[in-house]
Amino acid sequence: MFSSNPNISIIGAGNLATHLSIALKEKGYSIRQVFSRTTDSAKTLADKLGADYTTVISEIRTDSDIYIFSLKDSALPEILSQIPPLKGLLLHTSGSIPIDIFDPYSTNYGVFYPLQTFSKTRNVDFSSIPICIEACGEKQQEQLFDLGKSISRKVLDVSSDQRKYLHLAAVFSCNFVNHLYGIASEILQQQHLPFDILLPLIDETAAKVHSLTPFEAQTGPAVRFDENIINKQLNLLNDENLKKIYELISKSIFNTYKQK
C-alpha cells in the first residue's frame, strides 16, 4: 500500500495512456505531469487531467510516486536510457516487453497491462478490463494490485513469459479479427450492401464463445468440409492476398476438425 494518495506521472499520450490516466484521475488519483515528444498530444492529455506537461525528457519531474510508461514498445528503451534517476514506482503497460527492462535503472518497478483495445474516440469501461500485473517485489505487488483494483474488478498475476503469449492471443482475437471485419466490409461495399447487416452475426459470433468453446462454436463451409463452396468462394476473390488468407484459414479449420 502507498502511505497516502500517490502522485502519478504519465509518460506517453497515446490511446492507452489517455484512457488509463483518465480512469485513474476519476478514481481520485492525482496526475501531476504528462510527457510526450509532441506538444499537441502532451497538452491535450494534460488539459484533460488538469496536469502539467513537458516534451523534454530532462524536465520530467523526479519526485512522483508512480511513473506509468505507456509508449510504443520501441520508444521505451530509449526514454529509459535518457531519463533522470527516479525513486518512484516505474510501470509499463506493454504486452510484449519483459519486466526486467527496468532492472538497470531502478529497484522499484512493475508491469500494469490492461488487456483491451483502445481507440481515441471511444469511451472504455475499465471496470471489466482484466489488468495483468507483475512486480519486482512483494511491496510493489501489493501496490500494483491496489492500483488495479481501484479501476477494475479483475486484476491477475501474469508473468513476463505468459504476458507475451497473452499479447499474441490478443493480436489474433482482436487486431486480426478486426481486420477480417474490414475485409468483409470491403466485400459488401463492392456489392452496395451496408456493413451493418453483418452486426448481428458479428455480435453472436462474439457472444457464442461466452458459453461454448471456439471449437464447439465453429460453423461454416470449412468445418463442414464443403469443398464446393470453398472453391466457389475462392473464385469470388480477386485479390491474391485475400485468396491466400481464405485458403490458409480454411485449411487450418479443416485440420483442426480432422484431428479431433
Added chain:
Amino acid sequence: MFSSNPNISIIGAGNLATHLSIALKEKGYSIRQVFSRTTDSAKTLADKLGADYTTVISEIRTDSDIYIFSLKDSALPEILSQIPPLKGLLLHTSGSIPIDIFDPYSTNYGVFYPLQTFSKTRNVDFSSIPICIEACGEKQQEQLFDLGKSISRKVLDVSSDQRKYLHLAAVFSCNFVNHLYGIASEILQQQHLPFDILLPLIDETAAKVHSLTPFEAQTGPAVRFDENIINKQLNLLNDENLKKIYELISKSIFNTYKQK
C-alpha cells in the same frame, strides 16, 4: 399474402432448420412434416415441432403451402431431382445457392436466407437477424416478406449475386473470426491462462464496429508498423500454418494502412 395460415414442411434437420422451424412455430405457423435422411435428426426435430417426419423422399407430403429446404448445399440438387412435383412455395436458406436452382422443378419459389450462425445448443433471437429474401415473382416476394417479418424486424431484398458475396463476407466475419478465437484459445491453454480473460477484448472488438468503421477501429502492432513486435510474435509460433496466417494478415493490415 397467403390466404390462410400456411402449412410448412421442413426439408432438413440441421442447426438452421431446427432454429428456424421452432421460431416459425412460435409465431403460430403449423409445421406439418420434417424430412431428414437420418431418423434420429428427423424424429428429434419433429418431436419439438409436434410434426410428422419421414426419411423417405417419396413420402414427403405434396400438399404443403411452403417447403423450406435447409440442407448442406451439396445435398439440395439431389433432393430436388428426386422429390415428387410440389405446388407449394419452395424456399431454400442457403447463402451460396442461386434462386434459379428451383427453375426446372417449379414456378413458385424463392430464397429465405437468415444471416446468422446457428449452433445446436444455443438459443437464437430471430427478431434481430437480417432475413435476406429473393423471389421468382411479385406474389412470392410479398409472401416471403410477410414470412420474414413474422419472425424478424429486418427483412431485405438481396439478389443471388449479392447473396453469394454476403455469404463470403459472413465467412470472413464469423467463421474465420471464430477460428481466430480458437487459435487464441490454444495459445492461452499452453500458458495455463483461462480463455475468459480474452472475453472483454473480444466483446469490445465486436462492439467497436457498431460505432467506428473497421478501418477506424484497427489497433495493434501491424497498423503501427511495429516490425519488432511482429518478428518477436512470429518467433513464438511453432506451427508453420499459424506463422503463415500471422504473416499474411499482418501484411494485409500493413497494406491497407499504407494505401490510404
